[in-house]
Amino acid sequence: MYQQPFISDLVRRLAPKLGAAFYIEPEFGHFGYIDFPNGRRTFFRDNRFDLNTLAAVRVVQDKAICSHMLRRFGYSVPEEITFWQRRKFLKAPEKRNVEQAIEFAERIGWPVFVKPNDRSQGKAVSQVWNRRELRVAARRVFRASDVAIVQQACVGRDYRLVVLDGKVIQCYERVPLTVTGDGKSTIQQLLDSSQLDFIKVGRDTTIRVSEAMRRHLHRAGLSLRSVPEKDRQVRLTEVANLSLGGSSVEATKLVHPSFKKLSKRIAQDLNLRFCGIDLITADIRRASPKYIILEVNGSPGLDHYALADEAAQAAWVDSLYLKVLKAASRVIELK
Secondary structure, three states, rough: OOOHHHHHHHHHHHHHHHOEEEEOOOOOOEEEEEEEEEEEOOEEEEOEOOOOOOOHHHHHHOHHHHHHEEEEEEEOOOEEEEEEOOOOOOOOOOOOHHHHHHHHHHHHHHHHEEOOOOOEEEOOOOOOOOOHHHHHHHHHHHOOOOOOOEHHHHHOOEEEEEEEEEOOOOOOOOOOOOOEOOOOHHHHHHHHHHHHHHHHOOOOOOOOHHHHHHHEEEEEEEEOOOOOOOOOOOOOOOOOOHHHHHHHEOHHHHHHHHHHHHHHHHHHHOOOOEEEEEEOOOOOOOOOOOOEEEEEOOOOOOOOOOOHHHHHHHHHHHHHHHHHHHHHHOOOOOO
């Protein structure tokens, strides 16, 4: 039996609480609209609501353009360079291919990250340590995208802050896929157990053993057949993305006021009412001028984070999306 998307169930639950009528496309359930009592209509598709202007969303979808604008507005961003294998649709000022990307990586220092310029959820993102790995990563990116980015690897803790109409409504620390040794199981067995746990809680994540994962383990002197000692934590990748098997640590109540103000300014400068800001810093609980803005997401999901109690998780997700729907019911001007 076909199970309709998360967003359909959410709209059915929450719209009546606001006295709103709604329509959901009946065959697939991926899109529809909500009619609020004040006469405003908002459309939705997947987890996207029409809170942001199309132009603002398109700016942040292009990672290189977003990074350029953030740098222009005075924010700290990683050193990076774009390169491509074909770009007939744009009159580029210079030819910039993988050889120029390698020169850039050697100038700023290995390791670096290679990622598509226009993809989300960590797709085709790799940390690479040498020329050969960068070439392999570039080929992987170009199977899905015309433009790739080589980006400086930044040291610190990785946070996602979600901003809605100038307020941080959610923050969590993103932790790369990690397993904890029990002194008996191999890393492969621990991964298999993690996959079973995802299935049990209904998490839509498939753990894939990649060549990059094998190389990462090899650099740590390990392999999938290694048996980590009890309580030893083994990180399988440096890409901190929940869609790739990573986890999250709730931090909404811990955000220092300075980072709340920073997030609000970023959203305002990019003309976004609703966004997710990926930020690297030492500790979100303490004020610090040292931070790096990795990316900004113009349509962040709010349902991917870890809470021990499933009932509490469902209530928390509903409360967040209720705020989003309330915001969608009104028109405001960003200040």
